[in-house]
Every structure is written in C-alpha cells, then in structure tokens.
Amino acid sequence: AKESGKNNCQFYTSEMNAGLEEKLALTEGLRKALEEQQLFLAYQPKIDLHSGSMFGVEALLRWQHPQRGLVSPAQFIPLAEENGLIIQIGEWVLREACRQARAWQDAGLPPLSVSVNVSARQFDDPRLVERVAAALAASGLDACWLELELTETMVMRNVQQSIAKMRELEAMGIALSIDDFGTGYSSLAALKSFPISRLKIDQSFVRDLCGSADDQAITCAIISLSHQLDMKVIAEGVETEQQRRFLHANGCDEVQGYLFSCPVPASEIAEMLEPVQ
Ligand code: C2E
Numbered sequence: 001a002k003e004s005g006k007n008n009c010q011f012y013t014s015e016m017n018a019g020l021e022e023k024l025a026l027t028e029g030l031r032k033a034l035e036e037q038q039l040f041l042a043y044q045p046k047i048d049l050h051s052g053s054m055f056g057v058e059a060l061l062r063w064q065h066p067q068r069g070l071v072s073p074a075q076f077i078p079l080a081e082e083n084g085l086i087i088q089i090g091e092w093v094l095r096e097a098c099r100q101a102r103a104w105q106d107a108g109l110p111p112l113s114v115s116v117n118v119s120a121r122q123f124d125d126p127r128l129v130e131r132v133a134a135a136l137a138a139s140g141l142d143a144c145w146l147e148l149e150l151t152e153t154m155v156m157r158n159v160q161q162s163i164a165k166m167r168e169l170e171a172m173g174i175a176l177s178i179d180d181f182g183t184g185y186s187s188l189a190a191l192k193s194f195p196i197s198r199l200k201i202d203q204s205f206v207r208d209l210c211g212s213a214d215d216q217a218i219t220c221a222i223i224s225l226s227h228q229l230d231m232k233v234i235a236e237g238v239e240t241e242q243q244r245r246f247l248h249a250n251g252c253d254e255v256q257g258y259l260f261s262c263p264v265p266a267s268e269i270a271e272m273l274e275p276v277q
Pocket residue numbers: 044059060061072073074077090093117118119179180203236237238239256257258259263
C-alpha cells in the first residue's frame with residue numbers, strides 16, 4: 001500500500017513467473033530487439049546530499065516490445081545473461097550511454113557522470129576493457145565521466161582476476177562502484193584491495209529504513225565502512241523525505257530514488273540541467 005503512490009514509476013505489471021514457452025518467445029524477441037532498435041536507455045538522477053544537486057545519472061535499459069509494451073529489465077536481463085546476448089546488448093548500452101553523456105556536454109550542459117550496469121557475463125568477457133575503451137573512443141567522452149556498476153558476487157568469485165581487471169579500468173580513468181552492496185557476500189579484505197570509488201547501499205535496506213532498527217544499523221555500518229575505506233557511499237531506492245533525512249543525518253554522501261526522480265528519457269535530464277554560462 002505504501003508503494004502504491006509511486007506506481008507512476010513502474011512500467012509493467014506482467015506476470016514474472018514466465019513459463020518455458022514465454023521464455024522462448026522473449027528470447028526470440030530479444031534477438032530482434034537489438035536489430036530493430038526496440039531498446040533504449042532511461043536515466044535516473046544521482047543526487048549529492050550535501051549540495052542537493054544532480055551530479056550524475058544511472059543508465060537503465062528499457063525494452064519497448066512491439067506487442068507487450070515496456071518489458072522490465074528484471075525479466076529480460078537474466079534471459080540475456082543465460083543465452084549470451086548480454087554481451088551484444090551490454091556493448092550497445094555502453095556505447096549509447098557514452099554517446100548520450102557526450103551529447104549533453106556538447107549541448108553546453110554541465111558534465112554528468114554516467115553509470116552503466118555490468119552483468120557477470122560481461123565482467124568475465126576477456127574483451128571487456130577493450131570494448132569499454134572503444135565505446136569511449138567512439139563517443140569522444142572523457143573516461144572520468146564513466147562509471148561501471150559491478151556487483152559483489154561477480155567481483156568476489158575470483159578476487160585476483162577481478163583486481164587485475166578493475167585496475168586496468170581504473171588506469172583508463174573510469175570509476176567503479178559496487179551495486180546492491182550488502183546483499184551478496186563480500187570479503188572485507190578483498191574489498192580493501194579493489195580500486196572502488198563508491199558503495200551503493202541496496203534498496204532492500206533503504207525500503208524500511210525508518211521502521212527497522214536492523215536496516216538502520218546495516219545502513220550506518222555500510223556508510224562507516226565506505227568512509228573508512230576512502231570510498232563514497234550512495235543509497236538507492238530513496239522514496240521518502242524521512243529516508244533522505246536519516247541518510248543525510250548519518251553521513252551518507254549521495255542518494256538516488258523516486259523521491260528525486262524516476263528513470264526518465266535523456267531529454268528530461270537535459271531539461272533538469274541549466275546550461276553552463
Ligand atoms: P539496479 O541496478 O539495482 O537498478 C535499480 C533499480 O531500482 C532500477 O530498476 C530502478 O528503476 C529502480 N529504482 C530506482 N529508484 C527506485 C525507488 O525509489 N524505489 C524503487 N522501488 N525502485 C527504484 P530497473 O530499471 O527495473 O532495473 C532493474 C535491474 O535490471 C537493475 O537493478 C539492474 O540490475 C538491471 N539492469 C538495468 N539496466 C541494465 C543494463 O543496462 N545492464 C545490465 N547488465 N543490467 C541492467
């Protein structure tokens with residue numbers, strides 16, 4: 001009931017428990033989606049809690065299906081992971097996000113950092129670094145404006161290999177963050193040796209932040225851990241003013257959520273920004 005007021009941010013209500021036939025149909029559709037340009041990116045503002053201003057955006061993939069309407073990434077990303085299409089899709093996302101970030105700059109808007117979600121299979125791709133470099137080169141975007149969101153699980157599977165890959169990306173000037181922090185398992189020793197610039201507190205801890213002493217304790221622990229490790233910390237899924245206030249009072253640096261904005265088309269991000277004088 002609490003979320004019902006925020007339903008304008010939700011985009012689909014189709015049943016999540018897709019049967020095999022349903023899955024095959026979606027897989028087939030996804031192959032076409034890339035060719036027929038049914039994919040697009042929505043951008044969600046990231047807000048600096050101290051200044052209250054937008055400093056960046058997260059690129060979130062959307063699929064405009066010709067019959068079904070908008071299909072949720074929670075439904076098709078796992079499928080794309082399974083059948084390998086995520087490599088091509090992920091490359092498209094990277095290129096499109098870099099192109100868009102550069103286009104905003106070329107339009108005279110103050111530069112924004114753009115973060116892109118990386119899936120496990122993409123992170124394992126031996127050509128990841130090369131693909132990222134190519135996307136930056138093709139767009140003309142300076143690497144310092146690109147951030148990649150990784151998850152704990154994907155970087156903790158093979159710590160040495162992850163460190164090597166992350167160092168290569170960091171050396172290019174790209175920022176790295178750990179998404180959904182607290183939901184996977186992290187070795188704190190490994191975390192310390194990763195070149196990570198921010199931790200993202202998972203929305204499951206933010207959801208009941210004001211009613212759950214446990215979630216408050218976890219949130220404060222993540223904030224403190226981030227700062228001890230010289231990282232910034234961002235909370236996602238912030239929907240209420242009370243949540244914002246708690247996070248601000250407890251030293252969280254940045255926030256993202258429906259309280260500030262849903263993920264929106266690129267044109268709406270441009271409207272939120274004032275041109276540089
Ligand atoms: P995520 O990376 O954790 O992204 C945050 C999700 O929370 C997004 O869902 C976003 O729309 C939603 N969200 C933002 N603010 C709020 C809020 O205040 N309240 C609530 N309840 N939700 C909020 P979305 O766009 O449906 O994406 C779901 C997941 O799909 C993402 O979770 C990410 O894991 C994956 N995904 C999306 N785009 C991409 C992509 O380009 N590549 C990859 N590999 N994964 C993607």
